[in-house]
Amino acid sequence: MSLESKVTEEIQTALENNDTHAAALITRMYLKDLDSIPLNIAVTGESGSGKSTFVNAFRGIDHEDERAAPTDVVESTMEPEAYPHPIYPNVTVWDLPGIGTTKFPAHQYLKHVDFEKFDFFIIVSSDRFRENDAKLAQEIMKMGKTFYFVRAKIDSNLLSAEKSQKKKYDKEKTLQKIKENCIQGLEEQGVTAPQVFLVSNFDLHLYDFPTLQETMERDLPSHKRDTLILALPNISQSIIKKKKELRTSLEPVTL
Structure with a gap:
C-alpha cells in the first residue's frame, strides 16, 4: 500500500469513528511531511x-x-x-x-x-x-x-x-x-x-x-511523487489541477 493510500485510509477510519479532529490532524501531518520529504x-x-x-x-x-x-x-x-x-x-x-x-x-x-x-x-x-x-x-x-x-x-x-x-x-x-x-x-x-x-x-x-x-x-514512489507535483512549475492546467486534487483528496469531510 502506498503512503498516500495508507493516509487516506487512516483519515477515512477516523471519519467513520466520527473523530474529525483525528482526521484533520492526520491530514495536517501528511501535508507537513510533504513539505519536508527530500527530493x-x-x-x-x-x-x-x-x-x-x-x-x-x-x-x-x-x-x-x-x-x-x-x-x-x-x-x-x-x-x-x-x-x-x-x-x-x-x-x-x-x-x-x-x-x-x-x-x-x-x-x-x-x-x-x-x-x-x-x-x-x-x-x-x-x-x-x-x-x-x-x-x-x-x-x-x-x-x-x-x-x-x-x-x-x-x-x-x-x-x-x-x-x-x-x-x-x-x-x-x-x-x-x-x-x-x-x-x-x-x-x-x-x-x-x-x-x-x-x-x-x-x-x-x-x-x-x-x-x-x-x-x-x-x-x-508515491510520497516522493506528491512532493514533486507540489514543486512543479504551474505551466499547465493539468499540473495546477493535480496540485489541487492532491490537497483536496486529503481534506477531511464530514460523514
Whole structure:
C-alpha cells in the first residue's frame, strides 16, 4: 500500500469513528511531511547544453533572479551546485559538473558527485548526446537509479529549420527527426531503449516536458511523487489541477 493510500485510509477510519479532529490532524501531518520529504534531482550535461537554464526553469525561476543558477558564464565548477526550490526548500535541483569537464570517468564521476543522494538524473544536451552521456547513463543504470535524456534548445532548432527549409518546413516532422536521431545515436553507443524528451527551457508547456513530468511521477514512489507535483512549475492546467486534487483528496469531510 502506498503512503498516500495508507493516509487516506487512516483519515477515512477516523471519519467513520466520527473523530474529525483525528482526521484533520492526520491530514495536517501528511501535508507537513510533504513539505519536508527530500527530493534531490540531478541535472548534468556538457557546458553550454542549457542545463543551468533547465535548472532555473524547473524551479520556476527567471534567470535574472538572484536565486538562479548562472547561465551566462563558462562552466568551471568541479562540484555539484545545489539550487533549492523557492517555495519547497526540501526539493533541490542540483547542477552537476558536465562529465566532459572533469577528470573522472563515468563510474568515478558518480562517486565523486555522491550519486546515492539523488532520486533521479536528467542528462541534458543541446544537440546530439555524446559518448560521455551514454557512458554516464549506463553507469547510472548499473547503480539502480533512474535517468532521462532531455534534448534542450528545441525552439532554436525549429527556428533554424524553418529558415533553412522555408516552404518545405514541417514542424512535427522536424521534431520527430530530432528525437529519432537522438535515440539512434544513444542506441549505437550501447544505451538500451533510451527515454528522450524534447524540451524548450523557455516554454516548458510545449513539446515533451508534460510527458517528462508524467514519466517522473510514474517512476517515483508515491510520497516522493506528491512532493514533486507540489514543486512543479504551474505551466499547465493539468499540473495546477493535480496540485489541487492532491490537497483536496486529503481534506477531511464530514460523514
